[in-house]
Amino acid sequence: MRIALLGGTGDIGEGLALRWAFHTNHDVIIGSRDPEKARQKAEEYETELDSRGVDRKINGFENPMAADRADVVVLSVPPYHVADTVDAVADKLDEGDVLVTPAAGIKRDDDGFHYHPPSAGSVTQLVADAAPDDVAVVGAFHNLAAGRLADLDAELGIDTLLVADDPDAKETVRMLAEGIDGLRALDAGGIANASEIEAVTPLLINVATNNDGMHDLGVRFQ
């Protein structure tokens, strides 16, 4: 499968790119608004993998060109760029492509981090509203600490929750998620259930902030 990580130069994109390139045989494509930055980061990821004895070709392109080449497109951009990014690539998405959204709306104040959803109710719903009708949307990878994901020495042993209204698309992303060692994918229902998942992201930061020795937290349902 060919996976494009739009905003794949950012921290969550880097983590997913490295993990998929390291643990699976899927083609990984890095997208960015700046194609030169995409190429440069793709090369850095290749170097990192090479240092671990893994010879993988990772290409970098401007976001629309990356999306055009992929079966699964991951919107690894900040939540306030999600809608613009979907618009920028919409006419490159083919029927049957899957759009994956890992972003969560968060705001910080003096007390800590809080869930701050867009008016659509969740970032996942925002993506579903913005996506072309024939492209399925899956919410996934919300509650992963980017630094831990990008550190290939770090064991995961955590869960990611999936929401989607299209069962086939959800199954595709479940398979991609479980290809990553130590990551278990669980079904959390339809996109209407996304906000409670996105709200876990600020919670993880609050827990890490308030407990000595805890950082880069993930969550396990048991």
Add this chain to the structure above:
Amino acid sequence: MRIALLGGTGDIGEGLALRWAFHTNHDVIIGSRDPEKARQKAEEYETELDSRGVDRKINGFENPMAADRADVVVLSVPPYHVADTVDAVADKLDEGDVLVTPAAGIKRDDDGFHYHPPSAGSVTQLVADAAPDDVAVVGAFHNLAAGRLADLDAELGIDTLLVADDPDAKETVRMLAEGIDGLRALDAGGIANASEIEAVTPLLINVATNNDGMHDLGVRFQ
């Protein structure tokens, strides 16, 4: 320490009562709006403990009388009864008593379970607003499956998150929580951070509903 479980005849109250009576030496008091029901349930809990070789006296009273006798008062009532319950016992609470709230606002629709906070922002904040000024409020025990808690054969291995604006009260509840075998208490900051914790409760139900073999779920931060 003397712990009163108001609404201690309900499912989360039963679980906490049994666990504290089984694993610790704290005095456990059952409160209910109906004192006869409180006494009857307290007796049932004694019988359950006795069948496991634990001889404990558990008393049952009407809620205000239960609160009057306790240092720590747990509002194990449904979220829509929380404010009335605080009002009913407010003049029985002494300075230094700790009020603990485990309730989360949840609504169900065709898609699944959703977080449905009161206008105060969270049930925990609602309790803080309703509580007398000299009584500290701690949010805790939100994300525990009642059935698993009440089954003393069930291992926990899960976390509970604490929020409070009073560090001493938070420490008291942390100590009570960690007295329960297999339960780890983590600090999630102040009461302003409660809503993201309460939102995990409907999420746990959605995950249990959508994945074969998963039920009575808890959460572990790792």
